[in-house]
Amino acid sequence: MKKKINTLLFIILICSSFSSYAQQVIPASKFEIQGKPFENTPRYHRVDTLKYKSLPAAVKKLYTHATGMYVTFKSNTGKLSLRWKTVDAELGNNSTPIMSRGFDAYVKEANGWRFAGVARPDLKKAESNAIVVEDMANTEKEFLLYFPLYKELLDFEVIIDEKASFLATRQSFNKTVVVYGSSIVHGASASRPGLAYPAQLGRRLNANVINMGVSGNARMEPAVADMLGDIGTVDLFILDCVPNSSPEEVKERTFNFVARLRKSHPGVPILLIESITREISNYNLKWKSRLTEQNKNFRLQYEKLLQAGYKDLYYLPTDHLIGDDSEGTVDGTHPTDVGFERMLKIIGAKVGAILHD
Known part of the structure; x- marks a missing residue:
């Protein structure tokens, strides 16, 4: 009996140890996608190609790319990671994997946006999981995440510290x-x-x-x-x-x-x-x-x-x-x-x- 209790206590201690490293996953649905020319387009497409049937076929395909889209949010997380999936893992011969299939992050400062880190894509699989930036101070910051430029993005999740704050934001522009x-x-x-x-x-x-x-x-x-x-x-x-x-x-x-x-x-x-x-x-x-x-x-x-x-x-x-x-x-x-x-x-x-x- 004593042995069983000790085993149970050991399991509890292990679980509590892991919980200190637990994270919260923020699904794409919690963000407001910005940089889109039209609302209500499929997934992260720039254009609803079914609506614009007269566009050339190659143009239609390219407008499924998430080019120029981004999300912004506030959080006091000390670590920022991403999980995402693109339509495939292919790369162009004159582009970096990060530009084509990855993300990059910025933090808003008094004088504008400052680069914070990148999410490097898996080179073999369409699914990727990457740390963008870690070991940050636990002060609230506003983040900007740019989407991949040369791929159709299927889904993404932002991962932050378990007890970190989170607030999706939308930028205000005059032009x-x-x-x-x-x-x-x-x-x-x-x-x-x-x-x-x-x-x-x-x-x-x-x-x-x-x-x-x-x-x-x-x-x-x-x-x-x-x-x-x-x-x-x-x-x-x-x-x-x-x-x-x-x-x-x-x-x-x-x-x-x-x-x-x-x-x-x-x-x-x-x-x-x-x-x-x-x-x-x-x-x-x-x-x-x-x-x-x-x-x-x-x-x-x-x-x-x-x-x-x-x-x-x-x-x-x-x-x-x-x-x-x-x-x-x-x-x-x-x-x-x-x-x-x-x-x-x-x-x-x-x-x-x-x-x-």
Whole structure:
């Protein structure tokens, strides 16, 4: 009998020891998903592709990616972890696993959001479990978690200390900016989600920046213009779609695309950004000719729009966007974090001036 009692006490002691390390799991349903262009889309899709049936198939698939979405919450936890699942574990050949399938976290400070840590995805399985940051002071902090950029996210859970406080929050912004564009807008090749230039732009200007990048498929189709036109209140549209459009498509589609946006959002400023100088064109004459024709045609269409009486149009040339030292990209096309920082210096100043006006 005494032996049984001692065994029972030992089990109780072991259990109480484990309980000090117990955690509470916060399901996705407890958060308010932010950075979405539309409400009531399936899962963490940016667009309800069943509603917009005329979108090209590749565009539909890319809009299932959770690109640009995030959650914010307050907690005094000393440790922050994540469990999540993406549609698969595949990775691109010019991106980091963290950018493509992982998360990164920021904490709000008096002077803005400060990087706190990343959730590294499992390289073989679609399900991942990772510590984001630990050994923090048990003071209340407001966290921001950016979702994976290049994957369809199926579900996620936030894990905090067992007795930690938790309060889901929603950020308040005065301005909403919609960025439509290529893989560069989508986030390639930032090292992590929060360094994609739309995310950086949002933090820098305290604006609700909605990422509508579609890697390799930003070609200004009428159906895309109509879908973007259905987004509610918008203070600025940014069109950074030249890299994916052939010189002929730029010539044939730019005017109509802008006209359709203007019809749905009269008076809303539209910023047209030329393609960055592809460093691959330093010696590749075919790419150099394509880039020159793309940007030349884009400028001509912008001038045509002005001549036709369209107002509130702005333009950014390719000059200096990723610097002039040929060190701003990972593969001659997609910016590194350094390249994105250089882009932000110019684009951020332009966007800030437009929103101020």
